[in-house]
Amino acid sequence: MSQTDVLLHAAVAAAGRGWPVFLLGRSKRPLANCPQCPKRGQPGAHAPEACTHLTCHGFYAATTAIDRIEAMIATHPDGLLAVRTGASPIGAGVVVVDIDPRHGGRYDPDLMAPTRCAATGNHGWHLFYRHPGHPVLSRPLPGRAGVDVKADGGYVVLPPSIHPITRHQYRWVDERNAEGMPPRLTELVLSPPAAEAIPSATSPLRTRPAGVCVGSADSQIRHPAKLVDVCLARVRNAPEGRRRVTLYGAARGVARAIHAGFDPDTGIALLTEAGRDADQTDRDIHAAITDAFTAEGLTP
Numbered sequence: 424m425s426q427t428d429v430l431l432h433a434a435v436a437a438a439g440r441g442w443p444v445f446l447l448g449r450s451k452r453p454l455a456n457c458p459q460c461p462k463r464g465q466p467g468a469h470a471p472e473a474c475t476h477l478t479c480h481g482f483y484a485a486t487t488a489i490d491r492i493e494a495m496i497a498t499h500p501d502g503l504l505a506v507r508t509g510a511s512p513i514g515a516g517v518v519v520v521d522i523d524p525r526h527g528g529r530y531d532p533d534l535m536a537p538t539r540c541a542a543t544g545n546h547g548w549h550l551f552y553r554h555p556g557h558p559v560l561s562r563p564l565p566g567r568a569g570v571d572v573k574a575d576g577g578y579v580v581l582p583p584s585i586h587p588i589t590r591h592q593y594r595w596v597d598e599r600n601a602e603g604m605p606p607r608l609t610e611l612v613l614s615p616p617a618a619e620a621i622p623s624a625t626s627p628l629r630t631r632p633a634g635v636c637v638g639s640a641d642s643q644i645r646h647p648a649k650l651v652d653v654c655l656a657r658v659r660n661a662p663e664g665r666r667r668v669t670l671y672g673a674a675r676g677v678a679r680a681i682h683a684g685f686d687p688d689t690g691i692a693l694l695t696e697a698g699r700d701a702d703q704t705d706r707d708i709h710a711a712i713t714d715a716f717t718a719e720g721l722t723p
């Protein structure tokens with residue numbers, strides 16, 4: 424089987440489980456919007472969830488329709504397969520516990536239980552649990568270094584994608600149906616974000632390298648998604664000569680939102696999209712995000 428056939432087979436199998444899938448670029452970032460798709464903030468721009476284009480707007484393009492999946496893969500045969508997490512049917516009806524050993528993440532048998540599981544291409548693990556049906560935030564798992572929750576508004580890369588840096592393949596190590604989350608995990612996943620995730624001068628960040636205080640006086644940090652919206656709007660509305668520096672400033676704001684619980688992958692995806700909308704090159708976007716995240720004590 425060619426790599427394209429392997430990809431198609433996996434995508435169709437996922438769709439058969441009711442999982443909406445889409446493709447990321449080879450660099451693990453969202454594909455660029457097509458040229459016909461009006462940019463955000465410009466005349467004719469549309470809500471991403473209403474767009475009918477095949478691969479525009481990142482995870483909004485996720486689908487279970489086989490003909491659309493075939494067309495996506497035919498257009499981007501070396502894309503990475505990804506699934507939109509979160510409540511069904513917009514998402515796959517899964518909550519993914521994303522364990523990243525490079526940042527201290529580990530499987531904790533007291534908290535987690537065996538379930539459908541993929542080994543990531545980056546030496547980590549994705550545990551797929553059944554979504555409980557009420558809202559689940561995508562954010563770092565409170566109190567657990569190197570463990571993120573990917574649920575509503577999130578996505579994860581699926582097997583048989585190949586990690587762009589390590590060149591390792593994502594692979595299933597347990598293919599059972601997603602189990603329900605154990606009670607302690609449910610409790611932690613659903614715990615209110617504010618008290619748990621907002622760092623202060625006296626409580627160092629638990630899940631990211633310390634060194635930066637977000638400043639609890641900033642009321643927007645209590646609503647990380649709102650902060651992200653404000654930052655992205657600044658990029659879209661920036662005059663031409665100010666776009667680059669505005670993108671950097673926005674990336675710092677998004678980094679703060681990530682400290683406060685916003686999903687890092689979604690933050691990077693949204694910044695990338697806003698940067699492209701503002702006619703920045705991928706290289707400049709990557710540099711702005713890297714510099715800003717580093718300045719805010721995050722590893723992009």
Ligand SMILES: [Zn+2]
Nearest residue numbers: 457460476479
């Ligand atoms: Zn489009």
Ligand SMILES: [Zn+2]
Nearest residue numbers: 460474476479
């Ligand atoms: Zn569109």
